[in-house]
Amino acid sequence: MTHLPRPRPSIALALACLLAPMAPMAHAQATAPAAPEIQAPQVRSPQIPAPPQTAATAVADPAPEPALEPVADFLPQAMQDALAPILTPPARDPNLPHDLSPMGMFWAADIVVKAVMIGLAVASVITWTVLVVKALELWGASAAVQGGIRRIGRADSLTAAVAASGTRRDAVSRMIRSAAEEYRRSQPALDVAGDAGVKERVESQLDRIEAVAGRRMGRGTGILATIGSTAPFVGLFGTVWGIMNSFIGISESQTTNLAVVAPGIAEALLATAIGLVAAIPAVVIYNVFARGITGYRLRLANAAAGVRQLVSRDLDFRGVPPRPEV
Numbered sequence: 001m002t003h004l005p006r007p008r009p010s011i012a013l014a015l016a017c018l019l020a021p022m023a024p025m026a027h028a029q030a031t032a033p034a035a036p037e038i039q040a041p042q043v044r045s046p047q048i049p050a051p052p053q054t055a056a057t058a059v060a061d062p063a064p065e066p067a068l069e070p071v072a073d074f075l076p077q078a079m080q081d082a083l084a085p086i087l088t089p090p091a092r093d094p095n096l097p098h099d100l101s102p103m104g105m106f107w108a109a110d111i112v113v114k115a116v117m118i119g120l121a122v123a124s125v126i127t128w129t130v131l132v133v134k135a136l137e138l139w140g141a142s143a144a145v146q147g148g149i150r151r152i153g154r155a156d157s158l159t160a161a162v163a164a165s166g167t168r169r170d171a172v173s174r175m176i177r178s179a180a181e182e183y184r185r186s187q188p189a190l191d192v193a194g195d196a197g198v199k200e201r202v203e204s205q206l207d208r209i210e211a212v213a214g215r216r217m218g219r220g221t222g223i224l225a226t227i228g229s230t231a232p233f234v235g236l237f238g239t240v241w242g243i244m245n246s247f248i249g250i251s252e253s254q255t256t257n258l259a260v261v262a263p264g265i266a267e268a269l270l271a272t273a274i275g276l277v278a279a280i281p282a283v284v285i286y287n288v289f290a291r292g293i294t295g296y297r298l299r300l301a302n303a304a305a306g307v308r309q310l311v312s313r314d315l316d317f318r319g320v321p322p323r324p325e326v
Contacts, residue, residue, distance in 0.1 A: 032081045035103040039304045083275050094274040110245050113158040116238035130220050131285050138292050141217060143168070145299045148172025158183060160313050161307075171213035172303040178205045179307045183314060200326035204309050206304040221289045228283035235275020242268025 109117065148170060155161035162180045165173040179202045186198040246264030 001133060004056065025266065062302055081255070082264075086302055103269045105263070105270050109270075110242065113238045113242050113245075113267055113271050116234060116241070117274050120231055120235060120238075120271070120274040120278045124252055124274075124281070125233055127224060127227055127278065127282045127285060130224055131281075134289055135222055137294060138217060141213075141294075142299065143295055144168070145296065146171035146174055146302055148176075149303050152176070152303060152310065155310060156313075157253070157317075158248060158307075158310040171209060172307075175206050175209050175304055175307045176310075178202075178209060179311050183311060187318075190315070190318065198315065199308070206307055210297070210300045213300055214293065217296055218293050221286055221293070224282045224286035224289070228279050228286055231275045231279035231282065232272075233275075235272040235278075238271025239268040240273060 094119055116293075138215050148165070149172065152161055152172070158176070158180050161176045161226050182202050182205055185196060186193075186201065190198065202251045246268070249264060
């Protein structure tokens, strides 16, 4: 009888060790389908409460008022209603102009008020133009007179002053040439008629030149006085006209709401403001030029006195031979 070989205990023990960990995994796979049926009510339970959805809907209802969205999350409805007039911007009144700037009020003004504003703006432009032109003219004339006074002071005779003046055309140079011409014409009769007549005629010529130069320098400043004295009244006329139109608007609209009256009053006051802007600089500039022209005339008088001094010196030394040069 033949005996089969018996398995070795070491191989059987190894197989048992390999199969032992696989038994719980097989049991878990066998019982896995039953787990969703038990856990199904627990998974759905967080989604069952509906109040959060209704609360979200209630919050979404006041969406047309974006100013209350930051407050609606934590303020009660009563407080939201109380803060609504403060947080919600007021609607624009269609009766008011869209632009309340000076240019906007100008375009919205009545034709009469608009004409007043344009006239005052033109007057202001004229004022500043006169300022620039007359300032340059006065500065140049004053510098020329001052140079002429220095030439007269350095000259020993009327002939030397004429030579130093050259071909200049300023007022002092004209005085020197006029006095020299009058002296030349009167020189043949000096010994018979004396020098009193020459001095009188020279002084008359100098006074005439001085008056012409001063009148020419003052030309253009009269318009400054006119603007300064009339511009406030022109602006006041625009104000009265605008206020009158505002009261007419009140009577036509049959309301005393300030929003209806305010635009017309603002336009009227803008006319007054433009009148003052045109008048105040005109008055100040006129006073400055008046003082400057007065100083210019004083310098012309000093130059004329210097020319008369040269004429008197030439009359006194006409019979004295010139000193020989060393």
